Amino acid sequence: MPTVQLADGALNYQIDGPAGAPVLVLSNSLGTDLNMWDAQIPAFAEQFRVLRFDTRGHGASLVTEGPYRIEQLGRDVLALLDALDIQKFSFCGLSMGGLIGQWLGINAGARLDKLVLCNTAAKIGTDEVWNTRIDTVLAGGQQAMRDLRDASIARWFTAEFAAAQPAKAEPIVGMLAQTSPQGYAANCAAVRDADYREQLGAITAPTLIVCGSHDAVTTPEHGRFMQERIKGAELVEFHAAHLSNVEAGDAFTQAVLAFLTK
Template sequence: MPVVRLADGDLNYLLEGPAGAPVLVLSNSLGTDLHMWDAQIPAFTQHFQVLRYDTRGHGASLVSEGPYSIEQNGRDVLALLDALDIAKAHFCGLSMGGLIGQWLGINAPERIQRLVLCNTAAKIGSDEVWNPRIEMVLRDGQAAMRALRDASIARWFTAEFAEAHGDKVEPIVGMLAQTSPEGYAANCAAVRDADYREQIARISAPTLIVCGTADVVTTPEHGRFMQQQIAGAQLVEFHAAHLSNVEAGDAFTQALLDFLKA
């Protein structure tokens, strides 16, 4: 896969779709990689040049020394756009990717056309949630990642979906088991420390907020708070847990296309 050389390592990316079409950037969740969007690619590439990448610490991208910050991850996106000579793009991020999208919307509004914030919040979790997880992962390494893989099924998917669609669930949770423990822990710290509750009202891009009705990590209440803060923001809910792009599938894809093409 192609890479962009950053100051401290390589950022892995894929650019697909018709040259000259508007660019849509897809940003992965904590513990996954750019393949979490595979189901969306056939439909999205009919209308957009789709740029997806592995966030620092994930997939085939660099694993630099942590902790990371969402600002650092956001600046990686800007470096990627600069390297590919993309002045402005639509941006869609899920969970951690949604935090990156918020940072970009607040701090680099001139680069963002339309913004989609999926299964995310202006503030995700607390020190009490994140610090023990960081400690466990740094202590137990890949064994901890395998344990998190099993625990994540219940957080990422509803029970009925996980039971009925193992073929869709297994590749996604497999990404978590393969994620670098150091990269994962460094990004846990980035998510822990991000708090945009006082800043998201500065987002001016047209914004769509996507929620899962069964998401216990970033709840519909979190989504409604963001909608109230961001002028003109739209909100859509799907019967899904945390990874609504996988669980809601075609309905998710169509809702994003309707918004991005409006």
């Protein structure tokens, strides 16, 4: 896959769709790579030039010393876009990708056409939860990542979906087992330290918020909190847990496309 050289390493990316189409950037969740969006690509690429990438610390992208910051990850996105000579774009991010989307909406809103914030929150989790996970992963290395994979199935998908659709669920959680422990821990710190609750009002791009009714990590209440503070924001809720783009599948794809193209 192609890469863009940042100041401290290479960022892995992939582009699908026609060269002249408007650009849609997809941003993965913590512990996954750009392939988490595979189900959306056929439909999205019919109408958009779809740019997806492995966030720093994930997939085939650079792994640098942590902790990371969401601002740092957002600036990686802008550097990627600048390198590809892309000025205006829409952005769809899930979970940690949604935090990156919030940062972009607050700090680079003039470049955004539309913003989709999926299964995310202005503040995700507590310091205690993240610090415990960071310590566990750094101490346990790749075995700890494999253990996290097994524990994450219940957070990422409803039990009924995981049981009925193992061919869809297992490759996604398998990404977690392959993630760099150093990169994962550094990104956990970025999520831990991000708090945009007081800055959401600065987002002016048309915004869609996507929630999963069974998401225990970033709940529908978190979604409504953002909707109340982002002027004109729309909200859609699916029968899904944390990875609604995988679990809700076509319904997710069509709802996001409808928002982006209207």
